[in-house]
Amino acid sequence: MRVVVCVKQVPLVTSISIDPERGTLNREGVPSVLNPFCEYALEQALRVREEKGGEVVVISMGPPQARQALLRCMELGADRGYLLSDRAFAGSDVWATAGTLKEAVERLVPGYGLILTGQQAMDGDTAQVPGELAEMLDLPQVGRALEVHPLDEEVRVIREAEDRVETVRSTLPCLVSVSKGGTRRFPSMRDLIGAREREIVTVQAKDLGIPPEEAGLEGSRTRVIKVFPPPQRGPGRTVKCEDPWKAAREIIDLLDLEGDR
Amino acid sequence: MNEIASERLRIPPIEEVKCVSGQAIADRYPSFLSDESKTEGEAEYLFFPNGPEQVASVIRWCNDERFSVQVSGARTGITGGCVPQGGAVISTDRLDRIMGTGRDRRGHFLRVQTGVRLSEIDDLLIRGTDGLPEITPGSSIGPGELRYPVDPTERSASIGGTIATNASGARSYRYGPTRDWVRRLRVILPTGDCLEVTRGEVQAGEEGFLLDLPDGRRRVPVPTYGHFLREDLKNAAGVYAAPGMDLVDLFIGSEGILGVVVEADIWLSPRISTLSNVLFFPGEEEALHFVRELRSSELRPEFIEYMDGNSLALLRRWQERSPEWLDVPFVPQAGAAVLFDLPFQDLRDDLLTVGEIAEASGTSPDRSWSAYEGQEVERLADFRHALPEAVNSTIAARKREYPGIHKLGTDIAVPGRRLEEMMDFYRERMGSSGLEYVIFGHIGDNHLHVNMLPENMEELERGKEIYGELVAKGLSLEGTVSGEHGIGRIKKGYLSMMYGAEGMEEMRRVKRALDPRSILNPGNMLDLEVCR
Numbered sequence: 001m002r003v004v005v006c007v008k009q010v011p012l013v014t015s016i017s018i019d020p021e022r023g024t025l026n027r028e029g030v031p032s033v034l035n036p037f038c039e040y041a042l043e044q045a046l047r048v049r050e051e052k053g054g055e056v057v058v059i060s061m062g063p064p065q066a067r068q069a070l071l072r073c074m075e076l077g078a079d080r081g082y083l084l085s086d087r088a089f090a091g092s093d094v095w096a097t098a099g100t101l102k103e104a105v106e107r108l109v110p111g112y113g114l115i116l117t118g119q120q121a122m123d124g125d126t127a128q129v130p131g132e133l134a135e136m137l138d139l140p141q142v143g144r145a146l147e148v149h150p151l152d153e154e155v156r157v158i159r160e161a162e163d164r165v166e167t168v169r170s171t172l173p174c175l176v177s178v179s180k181g182g183t184r185r186f187p188s189m190r191d192l193i194g195a196r197e198r199e200i201v202t203v204q205a206k207d208l209g210i211p212p213e214e215a216g217l218e219g220s221r222t223r224v225i226k227v228f229p230p231p232q233r234g235p236g237r238t239v240k241c242e243d244p245w246k247a248a249r250e251i252i253d254l255l256d257l258e259g260d261r
Numbered sequence: 262m263n264e265i266a267s268e269r270l271r272i273p274p275i276e277e278v279k280c281v282s283g284q285a286i287a288d289r290y291p292s293f294l295s296d297e298s299k300t301e302g303e304a305e306y307l308f309f310p311n312g313p314e315q316v317a318s319v320i321r322w323c324n325d326e327r328f329s330v331q332v333s334g335a336r337t338g339i340t341g342g343c344v345p346q347g348g349a350v351i352s353t354d355r356l357d358r359i360m361g362t363g364r365d366r367r368g369h370f371l372r373v374q375t376g377v378r379l380s381e382i383d384d385l386l387i388r389g390t391d392g393l394p395e396i397t398p399g400s401s402i403g404p405g406e407l408r409y410p411v412d413p414t415e416r417s418a419s420i421g422g423t424i425a426t427n428a429s430g431a432r433s434y435r436y437g438p439t440r441d442w443v444r445r446l447r448v449i450l451p452t453g454d455c456l457e458v459t460r461g462e463v464q465a466g467e468e469g470f471l472l473d474l475p476d477g478r479r480r481v482p483v484p485t486y487g488h489f490l491r492e493d494l495k496n497a498a499g500v501y502a503a504p505g506m507d508l509v510d511l512f513i514g515s516e517g518i519l520g521v522v523v524e525a526d527i528w529l530s531p532r533i534s535t536l537s538n539v540l541f542f543p544g545e546e547e548a549l550h551f552v553r554e555l556r557s558s559e560l561r562p563e564f565i566e567y568m569d570g571n572s573l574a575l576l577r578r579w580q581e582r583s584p585e586w587l588d589v590p591f592v593p594q595a596g597a598a599v600l601f602d603l604p605f606q607d608l609r610d611d612l613l614t615v616g617e618i619a620e621a622s623g624t625s626p627d628r629s630w631s632a633y634e635g636q637e638v639e640r641l642a643d644f645r646h647a648l649p650e651a652v653n654s655t656i657a658a659r660k661r662e663y664p665g666i667h668k669l670g671t672d673i674a675v676p677g678r679r680l681e682e683m684m685d686f687y688r689e690r691m692g693s694s695g696l697e698y699v700i701f702g703h704i705g706d707n708h709l710h711v712n713m714l715p716e717n718m719e720e721l722e723r724g725k726e727i728y729g730e731l732v733a734k735g736l737s738l739e740g741t742v743s744g745e746h747g748i749g750r751i752k753k754g755y756l757s758m759m760y761g762a763e764g765m766e767e768m769r770r771v772k773r774a775l776d777p778r779s780i781l782n783p784g785n786m787l788d789l790e791v792c793r
Contacts, residue, residue, distance in 0.1 A: 183588070
């Protein structure tokens with residue numbers, strides 16, 4: 001089966017800060033990583049390939065440096081990768097992103113059987129793109145998947161719900177967005193070398209036949225007005241003690257000590 | 262020059278120092294009565310001095326009153342080195358200032374009070390030192406440029422604790438232990454006087470060191486044993502000694518028995534990106550072959566660590582019990598693993614070289630895990646650190662049935678040319694012991710930990726006997742009883758095995774010269790007549 005995984009590079013949000021005056025993210029010096037949800041999606045794709053054979057194709061839209069996220073996918077075992085990178089794509093909201101991905105999937109991976117995405121990206125946390133992409137491609141969609149098992153004509157998905165775990169089946173092709181669950185692999189030394197020998201193709205708007213007014217900022221239907229941080233809290237401190245009474249006393253004394261400073 | 266004069270501090274009255282006494286200590290600060298050795302002690306007073314002057318006040322008061330005093334950092338040590346034996350406790354919790362940056366010919370350094378934690382230093386260096394005072398002009402450090410390379414795993418350790426024990430850890434393979442990174446110390450002596458020593462300023466002469474204190478001149482002899490001179494032996498046991506040694510080195514690794522270190526300058530090194538690797542082997546022999554070849558290759562590993570087959574099996578058992586416990590794939594069935602970080606330079610060429618060595622050593626570069634992105638490198642570090650955690654959790658579970666049970670962890674290091682012989686002995690002796698055990702640790706430094714996990718009290722006793730045999734073997738191979746954990750209060754017997762009566766007496770002479778009433782950390786390393 002031909003499995004497409006749509007992935008995103010995101011700033012490592014744990015090291016990001018917000019400029020409260022300008023209402024923007026301070027991204028300078030912040031490392032970028034493959035969105036963790038996307039890595040779980042890739043993991044499921046690799047397992048599908050291990051079960052059913054076929055190939056795993058990764059697609060990402062982003063600036064040139066997003067190539068690193070695709071390289072990581074290749075290191076983990078993806079067969080080939082496409083980087084959708086064009087100034088015309090800059091400023092895309094979820095709608096424009098889904099529209100661009102739709103064209104890419106249809107043109108670059110004809111005959112796909114399954115599309116996997118991360119549940120959401122940990123920078124924007126919108127979780128909109130998977131649903132929109134499925135809608136645009138007129139595919140059934142299953143969300144919050146933990147495991148994806150291919151059958152002959154269908155796919156069986158174990159998904160998490162609020163208070164239970166469900167097993168659902170869908171016809172193929174379909175789109176499954178994957179949550180975090182199970183173990184993630186490490187590439188081997190040979191995988192690291194091998195990934196660098198396979199090609200990552202850069203694709204522009206014109207290659208996908210997307211008119212400028214439908215891509216990027218212009219093709220977007222929403223706009224972020226303001227970004228601001230929630231109220232700050234100081235770092236915590238752990239008091240280790242078996243006896244809760246003693247632990248409480250120790251905390252009281254720590255507070256006391258703070259007051260003395 | 263081998264002379265130094267002390268500095269007299271303006272010492273505040275003892276009443277000004279925050280203090281808790283009597284039963285309130287056990288009720289409110291029980292953690293100060295124990296450490297990671299899980300041994301328990303007792304104390305009459307617990308002081309929280311807010312700076313060197315208050316430390317001096319407490320120490321002088323204790324000295325005058327002949328009260329023993331235990332210095333207590335973050336209590337992450339595992340040899341009972343800061344478990345009080347009655348008397349007073351000095352917490353370094355409020356010695357928590359990072360005082361500034363400096364620069365000398367060797368490079369940048371950070372000036373810190375000794376209650377500062379390693380994690381705080383790392384967090385600061387990641388953020389950059391903007392806004393921190395510059396002790397030498399223009400010494401500010403940009404975000405993420407530098408790091409303190411000493412990495413004894415336990416990041417909550419206080420810098421004072423790591424100096425007292427000359428802490429090392431995996432990266433000492435490339436960077437050496439704490440000793441190699443300490444530029445300057447301020448030390449409070451039992452009289453309440455302060456010594457400020459910068460490396461390179463005071464070196465031992467034939468008669469040792471001469472200290473000019475307000476109450477007269479003291480001669481501090483330098484022991485004559487040569488254990489610290491042995492080539493490539495990582496040693497954290499006993500008072501440091503070497504001809505012409507620096508006075509700074511006398512206090513490093515002395516486990517707090519000679520003075521209270523209140524402030525330190527620590528040198529920093531460039532923060533480098535690394536390529537982290539775990540390579541799995543069919544057995545110990547292949548792994549050892551790989552280590553030898555890697556050490557002699559042109560690659561410059563940050564560290565080389567080892568896990569035996571039992572270690573891998575134990576980790577796998579814990580993974581099977583709860584897969585979420587560790588964010589790594591299931592540990593493969595293998596006879597051994599070698600874990601090593603390389604500086605991230607030419608990934609392809611370096612990995613091809615490693616791959617060749619791996620194949621020549623009976624494994625394949627396919628049987629490996631590698632990472633170079635920050636959080637992935639952390640994931641592999643978590644894997645490395647998970648083993649001691651699995652050991653401790655296993656023991657904790659057995660404690661429910663046998664409360665007196667504990668793990669038996671060796672810390673023996675030997676010179677490089679003796680490593681194979683030591684490993685052969687471990688395999689033979691432990692293999693026939695009938696005990697559950699794992700062997701892991703700093704193989705690059707010829708320093709492996711054997712951890713025995715007794716299942717009942719009979720096994721514990723058997724383990725203790727075997728422990729003695731392992732130490733005796735290590736010493737017969739010109740090794741040390743402690744490569745990094747120190748002696749504290751639970752390995753003293755082995756220290757005298759190592760240094761003999763004469764060596765122990767030489768240590769006592771150093772102790773008496775600096776702390777004649779033996780008030781400081783009594784019972785650490787040495788058995789001495791102690792005050793209350």
